[in-house]
Amino acid sequence: MLGVRITVGDACIGCDTCQNICFVKAITLIDKKAVISDSCLGCGRCVSVCPQKAIKISVEGIANLDESVDRIKSLVDVT
Numbered sequence: 001m002l003g004v005r006i007t008v009g010d011a012c013i014g015c016d017t018c019q020n021i022c023f024v025k026a027i028t029l030i031d032k033k034a035v036i037s038d039s040c041l042g043c044g045r046c047v048s049v050c051p052q053k054a055i056k057i058s059v060e061g062i063a064n065l066d067e068s069v070d071r072i073k074s075l076v077d078v079t
Contacts, residue, residue, distance in 0.1 A: 003061065004044075004059055004060075005058050006055060007056050007058070008036060008055050011052045012054035014029050014034065016034075017050060018049060021046055022040075022045065023043075023045070023075070024039055024040070026038075026040035034054070041071060042071075044057045
């Protein structure tokens with residue numbers, strides 16, 4: 001899939017900080033590790049709050065960046 005991608009690395013300790021911040025409930029804890037579901041909109045809120053820096057955001061296929069932004073901009077409060 002092209003666009004914004006959120007991944008969880010091995011540094012995840014299952015603290016649930018990311019799960020609590022996710023406004024679309026796209027994160028669950030499985031075996032004490034965060035798992036990102038397909039309902040993730042790629043907003044990056046989980047990335048910014050992870051105390052372990054275990055969650056990363058990347059952009060794949062820069063041509064689809066505008067599409068990804070359009071998909072989430074009405075859901076994210078930027079103020």
